[in-house]
Amino acid sequence: MTTAIRALFKWILERGILSWLAVLVIWELVALGYHNADLFPSPVQTFDGAIRLWSNGALLKDIGISSLRILAGWLLGTLVGIPLGLIIGTSQVLRHMIEPFINFFRFIPAIAFVTVFMMWFGIGEGFKVALITYTTLFIVALNTMMGVVRVDEEKIRASMCLGATRFQIFLYVIVPATVPFMVNGMRLAMGNSFAAIVGAEMLAAQQGVGYLIWTSRLYFQTDWIFVGLFVLGLMGFVADRLITVLSRVFLKRYGVMDGATAEMRL
Amino acid sequence: MSERKLQQITIRANGVSKKYGDSVEADFVLEDVKLEIRQGEFFILLGPSGCGKSTLLNMMAGFVEPTRGDIFVHDQPVRRPGPDRGMVFQHPDASLFPWLNVRQNVEFGLKMKHMKREERRLISNRFLDMVGLSEHETKFPHELSGGMKQRLQLARVLANDPEILLMDEPFGALDAQTRSVMQAELVRIWLHTNKTVAFVTHDLNEAILLGQKIGVMSRSPSAHIEAVYHVDLPYPRDATSTEFVELYKDIASHFNVTGRSDGVQVGAFPPSLTKLGGLP
Numbered sequence: 388m389t390t391a392i393r394a395l396f397k398w399i400l401e402r403g404i405l406s407w408l409a410v411l412v413i414w415e416l417v418a419l420g421y422h423n424a425d426l427f428p429s430p431v432q433t434f435d436g437a438i439r440l441w442s443n444g445a446l447l448k449d450i451g452i453s454s455l456r457i458l459a460g461w462l463l464g465t466l467v468g469i470p471l472g473l474i475i476g477t478s479q480v481l482r483h484m485i486e487p488f489i490n491f492f493r494f495i496p497a498i499a500f501v502t503v504f505m506m507w508f509g510i511g512e513g514f515k516v517a518l519i520t521y522t523t524l525f526i527v528a529l530n531t532m533m534g535v536v537r538v539d540e541e542k543i544r545a546s547m548c549l550g551a552t553r554f555q556i557f558l559y560v561i562v563p564a565t566v567p568f569m570v571n572g573m574r575l576a577m578g579n580s581f582a583a584i585v586g587a588e589m590l591a592a593q594q595g596v597g598y599l600i601w602t603s604r605l606y607f608q609t610d611w612i613f614v615g616l617f618v619l620g621l622m623g624f625v626a627d628r629l630i631t632v633l634s635r636v637f638l639k640r641y642g643v644m645d646g647a648t649a650e651m652r653l
Numbered sequence: 654m655s656e657r658k659l660q661q662i663t664i665r666a667n668g669v670s671k672k673y674g675d676s677v678e679a680d681f682v683l684e685d686v687k688l689e690i691r692q693g694e695f696f697i698l699l700g701p702s703g704c705g706k707s708t709l710l711n712m713m714a715g716f717v718e719p720t721r722g723d724i725f726v727h728d729q730p731v732r733r734p735g736p737d738r739g740m741v742f743q744h745p746d747a748s749l750f751p752w753l754n755v756r757q758n759v760e761f762g763l764k765m766k767h768m769k770r771e772e773r774r775l776i777s778n779r780f781l782d783m784v785g786l787s788e789h790e791t792k793f794p795h796e797l798s799g800g801m802k803q804r805l806q807l808a809r810v811l812a813n814d815p816e817i818l819l820m821d822e823p824f825g826a827l828d829a830q831t832r833s834v835m836q837a838e839l840v841r842i843w844l845h846t847n848k849t850v851a852f853v854t855h856d857l858n859e860a861i862l863l864g865q866k867i868g869v870m871s872r873s874p875s876a877h878i879e880a881v882y883h884v885d886l887p888y889p890r891d892a893t894s895t896e897f898v899e900l901y902k903d904i905a906s907h908f909n910v911t912g913r914s915d916g917v918q919v920g921a922f923p924p925s926l927t928k929l930g931g932l933p
């Protein structure tokens with residue numbers, strides 16, 4: 388009996404249920420302290436706001452729009468970033484040429500490009516997707532490049548002894564050995580994509596979760612702002628789980644780890 | 654064994670020197686190395702850690718370029734790695750392909766040659782069987798023990814049918830039990846395949862158990878092969894036999910006399926395990 392209770396407790400603890408309960412309690416207490424829903428809505432008030440936003444379809448639409456923007460830019464950035472990182476990583480000349488710029492562009496966040504990107508890619512979907520592509524491409528390319536540089540020398544030597552050509556070494560050794568770094572870059576890029584899209588939607592959009600958070604302020608709908616914040620966290624959580632689970636299923640043999648540590652952040 | 658004298662020289666070095674880096678003050682790791690390995694011979698490079706054994710082996714493989722002189726394989730200077738020289742590395746985790754299973758690792762070289770699937774299968778079957786990994790063909794390297802990983806490395810190299818086998822302390826990280834099993838297996842496989850073997854070790858016992866010739870290296874800097882011992886004992890060798898013991902003392906004293914025993918595993922003598930490396 389006691390072991391069953393202990394197992395249940397362990398289960399609850401491991402799933403972070405206790406932590407979330409604690410957050411709700413603290414949140415409620417703070418809201419009680421403020422006693423002003425316009426300033427700090429309680430969990431229940433926020434939930435009510437969420438129901439209202441959900442029932443008229445606005446919330447789902449915002450989530451959908453933001454997700455699509457992120458997905459498009461992230462996929463595009465990944466598609467370009469991986470080959471780019473592979474090429475830069477493989478060529479020492481290119482690496483030396485590009486290295487000085489990395490620590491330069493690292494400090495220019497995607498959102499700083501909003502104005503010029505709006506001019507270049509249009510104020511519609513173009514610049515938003517471009518922002519996310521930029522931030523993704525950079526992180527994915529950088530991580531991929533690091534992966535290439537870190538391929539064990541012995542693996543390359545072994546494949547040379549086994550008669551592999553340079554191109555075969557690239558395709559059958561360097562690329563598979565770098566997969567965990569690519570996935571790590573993609574995961575990190577997902578986080579930065581959220582930062583970029585929320586910024587962009589606050590500055591210039593008529594839809595999206597960032598837009599929801601921004602405009603709710605004008606109507607003093609602080610509960611909707613909270614809903615927006617919560618939804619962002621949830622979307623990020625789901626996206627990260629999706630990447631983890633998918634890579635675990637399809638890329639397991641490449642040694643893609645859960646919660647791989649961040650190698651490079653923008 | 655006398656007919657071996659007539660056999661062709663496979664690997665030759667006549668005054669090879671190596672230093673890392675371009676600096677003038679940098680010491681030569683190896684200086685004026687002279688070496689002859691004949692076809693089908695089991696040649697041991699024995700020396701203390703850091704004396705340049707791996708460097709010398711890597712030059713034979715074509716991974717590392719000599720600073721002066723050349724290593725010749727069949728009178729051709731070594732310029733780059735090639736499938737005629739297979740390497741078994743010290744660290745299997747760094748050299749095996751973790752995304753390929755056991756069979757796929759063995760077939761890697763064959764696949765690079767665009768060999769057909771059925772043909773690959775025949776060859777990999779043969780070598781998986783030879784190293785005793787047939788039942789583990791679908792496992793991945795991380796699911797194997799240290800000894801099994803080295804078996805896999807050996808099979809991967811053998812499947813590619815190199816003329817020369819280069820081995821860099823392949824059993825150094827194994828426990829004593831596994832090591833002696835692997836030593837016996839290696840001798841069996843070598844007798845079976847007639848490869849020319851250059852085997853690096855710092856373990857004197859291992860050297861006498863395996864080698865037909867033992868090239869004893871001096872300490873770095875400016876290391877070279879200062880003596881070559883012939884081991885004219887039949888396989889499997891008995892580490893407690895008088896001849897073995899005599900030779901052991903001979904080579905060990907060689908290290909002691911020249912004050913270069915540090916790093917070479919001379920160890921307690923006689924070896925506590927009897928029949929080390931003997932065939933089962």
Ligand SMILES: Nc1ncnc2c1ncn2[C@@H]1O[C@H](COP(=O)(O)OP(=O)(O)O)[C@@H](O)[C@H]1O
Pocket residue numbers: 673674682700701702703704705706707708709873
């Ligand atoms: N890539 C390298 N760059 C610089 N020095 C090296 C390199 N590889 C080996 N050395 C140096 O050369 C010497 C011999 O090394 P090594 O050939 O690995 O010896 P061993 O295999 O006998 O232990 C050591 O002093 C080592 O530090």
Ligand SMILES: [Mg+2]
Pocket residue numbers: 706707708821
């Ligand atoms: Mg070494």
